[in-house]
Amino acid sequence: MSTLARARCVFGAHPSAMDTVLAVVVLVCMVAGSFVDPHGPESVSWGLRTPDALSLALMTAGAAALAFRRRQPMAVLVVTGCVSVVESITGDPRAPVVMSAVIALYTVAASTDRPTTWRVGLLTMTVLTGAAMLAGPLPWYAQENLAVFAWTGIGATAGDAVRSRRAFVQAIRDRAEKAERTREEEARRRVAEERLRIARDLHDVVAHHIALVNVQAGVASHVMDKRPDQAKEALAHVREASRSALDELRATVGLLRQSGDPEAPTEPAPGLARLDELVATFHHAGLRVEVARTDQGTELPAAVDLAAYRIIQEALTNVQKHAGRQAKAEVSVVRVGPDIEVTVLDDGTADGEVPDGTTEGGGHGLLGMRERVTAVRGTLTTGPRYGGGFRVHAILPVKSRTDAAAQATEATGDPV
Incomplete structure (x- = not known):
């Protein structure tokens, strides 16, 4: 098993630990993004800007909320959305606090249905983009404001795609399980029908021949002393009936043998x-x-x-x-x-x-x-x-x- 597969197994067994690690990674990315100046003398420069205390607090609050995203996805989205709105209005417009809101929106979309995703996604995109355009320090057409709109849309779309794939895989599994149950039920039904058929055949064979044996034995007992010839004839019928019963019982019980058994009966079933x-x-x-x-x-x-x-x-x-x-x-x-x-x-x-x-x-x-x-x-x-x-x-x-x-x-x- 590869390292990636082992890591997936560990995090799958401990989702809270995975969310905590994700919160730490998001916090590091937001803080690192605040120190980057993409328009520096050498295209990208490090260490030219230092986020203020309010921005750091907002980043920390938004990242910490992600640790609870599986248990309370809507509440986490509200918290990260509020943090992002405050940062868009008061902070450095290049501080990527909205990253936490994007991940929270992805979680909501992945854990709810499509209508909820549409409603919550449009509301989140409208609020965050509107706050950045109307109340932020940059012009409304700035690329940072358009990036807020794009990233929130991507988060909602990605979450909905993941939810749809999970639902599709689950539907395939359910159909497979249902088909397996149907096959098992059909097999049990066929076995029950075959048992019932064999039981009916056994009952008919035994009831018929034993009744004949009983009658002929009674006749033989009654005439044994006075008409021995008739008694012998009755006993011959008893022997014939018992032989027929044994033959039919052997044919019926022989159906229970394996198909490759050479002793299985080959004669047709009785008919008219x-x-x-x-x-x-x-x-x-x-x-x-x-x-x-x-x-x-x-x-x-x-x-x-x-x-x-x-x-x-x-x-x-x-x-x-x-x-x-x-x-x-x-x-x-x-x-x-x-x-x-x-x-x-x-x-x-x-x-x-x-x-x-x-x-x-x-x-x-x-x-x-x-x-x-x-x-x-x-x-x-x-x-x-x-x-x-x-x-x-x-x-x-x-x-x-x-x-x-x-x-x-x-x-x-x-x-x-």
């Missing part, structure tokens, strides 16, 4: 293409399910396809858990204009129970459905049917917002 397989698992568990579809040939975004599949899976799981063995479910997937409608109906509940998540303290089935539908900007309605049973109805957009924007751009030829 696997609806028949899903319904077959419920058939094996003893639930009667009828399916009606008019969406053949419809290509859905991956998120919408997964949401439709999970909604049907969760709704049928709720029917299996709460509606009893004699329940019947109906599933319909219908393309209606720009949307696809998914509806799951059942014909009644056993023992007056209601589906998961509809009562206080219940599970998270319906909540997970609603979150999935909201994530793809769809709508979901659920509730009991007139005469018994329950209804789940979801309206999902066939095209995502990104796809719609891309098609609009292609149609208009005007990128947004």
